[in-house]
Amino acid sequence: MRESSPVIVMEVPTILNDVEGQAFLQETQPLLEGGRPCLVLDCSHLQRVDSAGIEVLLHCMEDAMKRDGDVKLAAVSPACAALLELMRVDRVFEIFQTAQEAVQSFHTPAAIDAPVTLPWYSHPGGLDALKAAS
Amino acid sequence: MVFGADRECEFLSAPRPSTQETFSGQPLACLEVLGRTMVERTVQQFFQADVEFVTLLAPVALSHSLPSFRERNRALKVKLANDMPLAIGRTLNEYSRNGIDNCFVVSGNLYAETDLLDFFFFHREAMRPVSRAVDHDGPLDMWVVDTAKAMRFDGDQFSKDVNSYLIGGYVRRLDHPADLRGLINDALVGRCAMRPSGREAKPGIWIDSGAGIDRRARIVSPAYIGRGSRVHEDALITRSSSIERNCRIDCGTVIEDSSILANTSVGIWLDLRHAIACGDKLFSLAHGVAVEISDPSLLQPMANVVHAAPARGNLEVIEIEEENLFPLSTQEEAPARPKWQLGANLIQG
Numbered sequence: 052m053r054e055s056s057p058v059i060v061m062e063v064p065t066i067l068n069d070v071e072g073q074a075f076l077q078e079t080q081p082l083l084e085g086g087r088p089c090l091v092l093d094c095s096h097l098q099r100v101d102s103a104g105i106e107v108l109l110h111c112m113e114d115a116m117k118r119d120g121d122v123k124l125a126a127v128s129p130a131c132a133a134l135l136e137l138m139r140v141d142r143v144f145e146i147f148q149t150a151q152e153a154v155q156s157f158h159t160p161a162a163i164d165a166p167v168t169l170p171w172y173s174h175p176g177g178l179d180a181l182k183a184a185s
Numbered sequence: 186m187v188f189g190a191d192r193e194c195e196f197l198s199a200p201r202p203s204t205q206e207t208f209s210g211q212p213l214a215c216l217e218v219l220g221r222t223m224v225e226r227t228v229q230q231f232f233q234a235d236v237e238f239v240t241l242l243a244p245v246a247l248s249h250s251l252p253s254f255r256e257r258n259r260a261l262k263v264k265l266a267n268d269m270p271l272a273i274g275r276t277l278n279e280y281s282r283n284g285i286d287n288c289f290v291v292s293g294n295l296y297a298e299t300d301l302l303d304f305f306f307f308h309r310e311a312m313r314p315v316s317r318a319v320d321h322d323g324p325l326d327m328w329v330v331d332t333a334k335a336m337r338f339d340g341d342q343f344s345k346d347v348n349s350y351l352i353g354g355y356v357r358r359l360d361h362p363a364d365l366r367g368l369i370n371d372a373l374v375g376r377c378a379m380r381p382s383g384r385e386a387k388p389g390i391w392i393d394s395g396a397g398i399d400r401r402a403r404i405v406s407p408a409y410i411g412r413g414s415r416v417h418e419d420a421l422i423t424r425s426s427s428i429e430r431n432c433r434i435d436c437g438t439v440i441e442d443s444s445i446l447a448n449t450s451v452g453i454w455l456d457l458r459h460a461i462a463c464g465d466k467l468f469s470l471a472h473g474v475a476v477e478i479s480d481p482s483l484l485q486p487m488a489n490v491v492h493a494a495p496a497r498g499n500l501e502v503i504e505i506e507e508e509n510l511f512p513l514s515t516q517e518e519a520p521a522r523p524k525w526q527l528g529a530n531l532i533q534g
Contacts, residue, residue: 101480130476133469137483139456 058089058154063097067104088120091153095126125153211250213359214293217429220382222252224293234301281332292326298354311348319349320356362468370425373407381409448487
């Protein structure tokens with residue numbers, strides 16, 4: 052079992068462009084330096100974002116993934132969702148309606164963890180049972 | 186005249202600006218759809234029915250976005266007006282004085298496929314001053330009026346105390362940008378009689394004059410590429426998408442179930458799904474929101490050509506200029522460089 056880390060919820064500023072994004076990145080950097088950082092970016096106040104801002108979000112995600120963590124987005128407005136979709140970033144981040152849902156999702160075991168905790172050769176029915184089940 | 190002893194004409198009233206009926210500051214009827222504006226298509230429809238002449242009434246506020254016409258017609262007049270009901274009344278009065286008995290009145294925000302002659306005869310037999318078209322969803326902004334009698338009608342009476350003519354054919358009201366997408370989709374898949382401009386290069390793939398498609402770009406039918414537009418390498422145009430005039434789709438970008446309106450540049454490696462893009466404006470149909478993109482690397486307007494004549498006074502006549510801003514659709518495009526040759530492209534029909 053993995054050790055669960057505390058989930059940190061951080062509010063994204065109203066404007067996320069090149070200038071604001073750098074300030075935001077400096078603010079989040081310490082949070083991403085620990086082991087397996089779990090970060091929820093609350094975008095409920097985010098009104099304007101451009102490609103530099105999206106770059107900052109991706110940078111956060113990259114840093115978190117390097118340390119086996121994750122960054123999830125919450126309360127993304129339709130306008131921001133449209134922009135994320137335009138830049139193909141919507142498939143990179145998990146997006147939730149509220150920050151609370153995003154926090155809970157960190158505590159829910161992901162489906163991809165199952166083979167790690169239970170390898171196929173340790174399955175009671177063996178490989179054939181696994182094939183039949185799939 | 187086709188319609189016997191009576192003389193008739195028709196005129197169009199372009200839509201008033203509103204939040205729903207405009208997109209990026211332009212009325213939906215004045216936006217190019219598959220190579221032509223809805224206003225132009227409607228005017229063409231009436232000329233094909235042998236009406237004598239057409240008058241286009243447009244609000245002065247929209248004088249900057251009057252539609253351009255690909256084909257010149259001397260029987261078309263454009264008038265600008267501040268007060269549209271008053272302008273309609275005056276135009277009816279003018280027609281009546283000139284001996285014109287009947288007149289079609291149509292909103293530019295309506296696309297209806299119907300037999301105009303049948304509608305006209307229905308009106309004459311009904312012996313009413315006004316006949317209004319309806320479909321299964323309710324009344325439509327399309328009337329036939331007796332110019333002499335209808336002058337007494339004000340705005341409210343114009344919509345009641347009328348005879349109803351049922352249109353059973355294809356009808357699309359352009360009240361919302363989503364209606365524009367719906368119409369484009371229906372036209373490309375053949376649900377309505379509207380056809381894209383240009384030539385059908387492969388089944389379901391319409392290419393207008395001067396369009397360039399990189400050999401590594403992929404166009405999946407049905408789709409439309411407008412005049413002078415460029416689709417760069419690794420771009421994908423799919424699911425009834427339309428690229429209107431003078432657009433640029435940069436490398437690797439996917440356009441899916443979307444319309445890129447005229448003079449729009451879409452940046453590299455983007456994904457437009459269920460959306461309409463116009464200049465730096467993006468209307469996401471999936472999210473139901475209009476977004477202004479400030480980043481020119483994503484969306485930006487191409488160098489825009491001014492089509493409309495400048496605004497003039499109330500009801501002042503603006504004649505359509507003889508020269509068209511762009512070559513007619515019947516003209517063959519100039520031979521392109523080998524890179525842009527159509528036959529070498531990966532087009533899936």
